[in-house]
Amino acid sequence: MGDTTDIKKGAIIRHNNDLYVVTFAQFVNPGKGSAFTKTKLKSISTGKGIEITYKSGESVDIVQVGYTNMQYLYNDGTNYSFMNKETYETIEVSADLLGDDVQYLREGLEVIMAMHEGRAVAMQLPKKVKYIVKEAPPAVKGDSASGNVTKEIVLDNDLHIQAPIFIKEGEEILVNTETGLYAGRVNE
Numbered sequence: 001m002g003d004t005t006d007i008k009k010g011a012i013i014r015h016n017n018d019l020y021v022v023t024f025a026q027f028v029n030p031g032k033g034s035a036f037t038k039t040k041l042k043s044i045s046t047g048k049g050i051e052i053t054y055k056s057g058e059s060v061d062i063v064q065v066g067y068t069n070m071q072y073l074y075n076d077g078t079n080y081s082f083m084n085k086e087t088y089e090t091i092e093v094s095a096d097l098l099g100d101d102v103q104y105l106r107e108g109l110e111v112i113m114a115m116h117e118g119r120a121v122a123m124q125l126p127k128k129v130k131y132i133v134k135e136a137p138p139a140v141k142g143d144s145a146s147g148n149v150t151k152e153i154v155l156d157n158d159l160h161i162q163a164p165i166f167i168k169e170g171e172e173i174l175v176n177t178e179t180g181l182y183a184g185r186v187n188e
Helices: 096-105
Strands: 012-015 018-028 036-043 049-055 066-075 079-084 088-093 110-116 119-124 126-135 148-156 160-164 172-176 182-185
Touching: 018 119, 079 096, 088 096, 088 119, 096 119, 160 182
Parallel strands: none
Antiparallel strands: 012 018, 018 036, 036 049, 066 079, 066 110, 079 088, 110 119, 126 148, 126 172, 148 160, 172 182
């Protein structure tokens, strides 16, 4: 058992005898009234999502899970394969369990997998991930004068993001996986 301060993205909660992974958690302290935590939870068994608001200090059944360093290998169309970095065992995880985070996966990416009773229940991405720019249209003279200081680029895993106009094809950049935004060039 825990309380609302233990609720974080990726935590596993038991609710109505089912396990849920926290996909979104926001602490809210309105000026008037008591504080609360808004959450979005996804059922591990069914994949259905629910939203629950917990009052501050309310007890929550946080399930203890083990964390394993894994490396993303490939996607076969329905499942994503990961390899345990210590034992070299591979596991397959459904796209439903991974949710929107699949867009940040690229071959060789190291992630932390939450395991409960021998099965993967949630994935934690690194906060920033390095990618190579696959496509970047050239900057056009006058872009910055019109206030258009970003352009859409395509990364080596086919992720599309907005980046500054000076980014060129072949450059290595960082992307923040929490926001999906450009986070800078890779320092060499």
